[in-house]
Amino acid sequence: MSSLHLRAVIPQRGIDVTLDVAAGETVALTGPNGAGKSSILGVIAGLLRPDEGEVRLGDRVLDSTPPHARGIALLAQDPLLFPHLSVLANVAFAPRARGVHRRQANELATRHLTEIGAETLAGRKPSQISGGQAQRVAVARALAADPELLLLDEPMASLDVDVRPALRQTLREALADRTAIIVTHDAADARALADRVVVIEHGHIVEDGPTEQVLEHPQSGFAVRLVSGSIK
Amino acid sequence: MPRWLWFPAALAATFVVVPLAAIILRVDLASFPALITSPSALEALWLSLRTAAASTALCILLGVPLATVLARTDFPGQGLLRSLVLLPLVLPPVVSGLALLYTFGRRGLLGQSLDLVGIQITFTTLAVVLAQTFVALPFLVISLEGALRTSGTRYEAVAATLGARPTTVFRRVTLPLVGPGLLSGSVLAFARCLGEFGATITFAGNLPGVTSTMPLQVYLLRVDDPDAAVALSLVLVVVAVAVIGFARHGRAL
Amino acid sequence: MIKNPGISAVVAVAAAVALAGCGSSSEGSEDRELTVFAAASLTDTFTELAEQFEKDHPGVKVTTSFGGSSDLVAQIEDGAPADVFASADTKNMDKLGELATDPQDFASNTLEIATPPGNPAKITAFQDLARSGTKVVVCAVEVPCGNATAQLEEKTGVDIEPVSEEQSVSDVLAKVTSGDADAGLVYVTDVTAAGETVTGVEFDESDQVVNTYPISTLDGADEADLAQEFVDLVLSEAGQKVLSDAGFGQP
Numbered sequence: 001m002s003s004l005h006l007r008a009v010i011p012q013r014g015i016d017v018t019l020d021v022a023a024g025e026t027v028a029l030t031g032p033n034g035a036g037k038s039s040i041l042g043v044i045a046g047l048l049r050p051d052e053g054e055v056r057l058g059d060r061v062l063d064s065t066p067p068h069a070r071g072i073a074l075l076a077q078d079p080l081l082f083p084h085l086s087v088l089a090n091v092a093f094a095p096r097a098r099g100v101h102r103r104q105a106n107e108l109a110t111r112h113l114t115e116i117g118a119e120t121l122a123g124r125k126p127s128q129i130s131g132g133q134a135q136r137v138a139v140a141r142a143l144a145a146d147p148e149l150l151l152l153d154e155p156m157a158s159l160d161v162d163v164r165p166a167l168r169q170t171l172r173e174a175l176a177d178r179t180a181i182i183v184t185h186d187a188a189d190a191r192a193l194a195d196r197v198v199v200i201e202h203g204h205i206v207e208d209g210p211t212e213q214v215l216e217h218p219q220s221g222f223a224v225r226l227v228s229g230s231i232k
Numbered sequence: 233m234p235r236w237l238w239f240p241a242a243l244a245a246t247f248v249v250v251p252l253a254a255i256i257l258r259v260d261l262a263s264f265p266a267l268i269t270s271p272s273a274l275e276a277l278w279l280s281l282r283t284a285a286a287s288t289a290l291c292i293l294l295g296v297p298l299a300t301v302l303a304r305t306d307f308p309g310q311g312l313l314r315s316l317v318l319l320p321l322v323l324p325p326v327v328s329g330l331a332l333l334y335t336f337g338r339r340g341l342l343g344q345s346l347d348l349v350g351i352q353i354t355f356t357t358l359a360v361v362l363a364q365t366f367v368a369l370p371f372l373v374i375s376l377e378g379a380l381r382t383s384g385t386r387y388e389a390v391a392a393t394l395g396a397r398p399t400t401v402f403r404r405v406t407l408p409l410v411g412p413g414l415l416s417g418s419v420l421a422f423a424r425c426l427g428e429f430g431a432t433i434t435f436a437g438n439l440p441g442v443t444s445t446m447p448l449q450v451y452l453l454r455v456d457d458p459d460a461a462v463a464l465s466l467v468l469v470v471v472a473v474a475v476i477g478f479a480r481h482g483r484a485l
Numbered sequence: 486m487i488k489n490p491g492i493s494a495v496v497a498v499a500a501a502v503a504l505a506g507c508g509s510s511s512e513g514s515e516d517r518e519l520t521v522f523a524a525a526s527l528t529d530t531f532t533e534l535a536e537q538f539e540k541d542h543p544g545v546k547v548t549t550s551f552g553g554s555s556d557l558v559a560q561i562e563d564g565a566p567a568d569v570f571a572s573a574d575t576k577n578m579d580k581l582g583e584l585a586t587d588p589q590d591f592a593s594n595t596l597e598i599a600t601p602p603g604n605p606a607k608i609t610a611f612q613d614l615a616r617s618g619t620k621v622v623v624c625a626v627e628v629p630c631g632n633a634t635a636q637l638e639e640k641t642g643v644d645i646e647p648v649s650e651e652q653s654v655s656d657v658l659a660k661v662t663s664g665d666a667d668a669g670l671v672y673v674t675d676v677t678a679a680g681e682t683v684t685g686v687e688f689d690e691s692d693q694v695v696n697t698y699p700i701s702t703l704d705g706a707d708e709a710d711l712a713q714e715f716v717d718l719v720l721s722e723a724g725q726k727v728l729s730d731a732g733f734g735q736p
Contacts, residue, residue, distance in 0.1 A: 067392040074393040084408040097396035339664040354665040355648035437649025455555035
């Protein structure tokens, strides 16, 4: 578990952001569509190269580190489970990739699946489980990578409203003492999962404070609308 | 769909089916078994299958990296490279054969040096494999590149953030995801190899058991022994149908 | 597969209409047209003779079609509109039977060795072709030049192990001119026609197998008179001169 320091400037997308996340802290990143939230996650994960900036995780400077060596897992809006692998093999993917033996990797994966209550799905293919189940398996897969930092890009957005609470509960346990950034448009997610809320508009941070404070006394236009429930 | 389309569609289907039927009707059933099991026919068939399999393997070995580079990177001159690689698709095979002759022939660009160390490629089975690979490679590259572009890079990005090195991602995510595309590309390449004629006759020559594949036999026999030519043609048609059927079945899996 | 005869009828009609459309462009003039089918080895000589014939017969256009003799026979049997046929061997002329009204021999041809310019493998005699390590290309036994080669091998007892049995004379020459083969066996006239691109090596045994070229007007020719006049030209002194200049022997 490590702290994050980020500075990212991408003039083409109007992004200029400096953000610090303490070790073990979960930050909810929110803002209108196109504000640059996904781009920021991309820069942190190493999938997107900023024109100017710095990514530091603990005392490691990651600017020239390829994505696979950063220790940062990214959970997207779609679960993106590998369709050709079973649920178990999906969760065992990260341990296998870092060289763990197949049997031990499978044991580890089974443990992660059990934690989210999905051990019965182990033998199925991703096409044989529901969207909500798939997203929870994706969480287990990301956790099995044992990342120093977990990035979640609107993990609930593609799910039906009635299955969101289950995933929210899964994430609540997963993020309890992890360094994480979750992009969300849902005040309930922020309240349940985040220690701090950061609002981004037009590529700049316009509000930053403890979850309770931002949700009780929103300052930015977007935060006001978020709290009043007029988003989505 | 407007209903009148049925008419030209039926005409098109007829146009393809009737010549096939015509060749089947020409088969002399009484002598057919003897004709296709004659030593020379079996020799040609076995040579065709062996060379087509070797060429397809070579196509996969060379084509997979090429298709990946074309689909996943962006560099100046890439469009030109793609056009050049696909050129054998539209080139008359005889021209492909000449190009190979000027490359690997005894006085060719590379053949000259090979000749000095005592290696001659023309007139060998290797020449047949090279000719087939040359004309079939674009089939594999074009279908695999399409599959790679369709599957996109999202799964690869996820795999990378899960700690997988590029080679691991390629082996465990990229390739399995384009499996069906790779399979149909390979099948197309195999079928093209089986049918190769022009480049082989120009570059490899024609010697039974060494370079004389089925199409060369058919061409040679067509006048003097039309019954044998027709029988061999039918075997080629059946193998081609089986290969295409296999590809469609594989895709449905 | 063709259970419904109506389908084949429709296809036949459609094809006929399409073909008629293609052919119409060349008609329309009142000039007469003579169609000559001749073996590929006669390409140069018969092109020259056709020009001569057109000069002697104003208003007549001679259309020539060159190809393997056996291919041409197949086309004639299938109803191709030829008036005259000149074959590279008697065997193919005989296949036409009654269709060939009056076959007459007009030239002969023997085999010669063709080597890349300068003869790098130092081939000087027919036996040299059987030397191990010599890369020799011949015609496949199914085509006339290959048939002649096989006969010559049998008569002389020289056993050639070719690296390739090519489909035609031009395929043999292509392998020789590119330098990939040390030698090829083709007709004398092919060596003459190839000019500088190959070096010819004559050998004594070649006269043991002589290929005779017959020519004939064809039954049902549209231009029977012109056809006979063309055959006469080929057999005339002037016609024979053109042929002997190209390397052909007397019939």
